[in-house]
Amino acid sequence: MDDFSWAYLGLLATGMLLWLVYGLARHDPVIVVTNGIALVLQLVLIALKGHRVPKATRRAGGMAYSADHEGRHPDQDPASLS
Numbered sequence: 001m002d003d004f005s006w007a008y009l010g011l012l013a014t015g016m017l018l019w020l021v022y023g024l025a026r027h028d029p030v031i032v033v034t035n036g037i038a039l040v041l042q043l044v045l046i047a048l049k050g051h052r053v054p055k056a057t058r059r060a061g062g063m064a065y066s067a068d069h070e071g072r073h074p075d076q077d078p079a080s081l082s
Contacts, residue, residue, distance in 0.1 A: 009049065013042045
């Protein structure tokens, strides 16, 4: 989700919402359904971006921990990497 900026996601959702309002004003079910579905999917993307796990956080045994700058677990012995 790092490929999509907050500005892009927000602007696209705003455009979809405006098209949805336009479709409602025209009583056009094709515009309403299409943009309603697209807006729901866009909101899912926004939610996923808001709840993503930061890159520095890794999973080990179900427990989250922050890796060091070389990607090692804090308990990992550097000598064992040879």
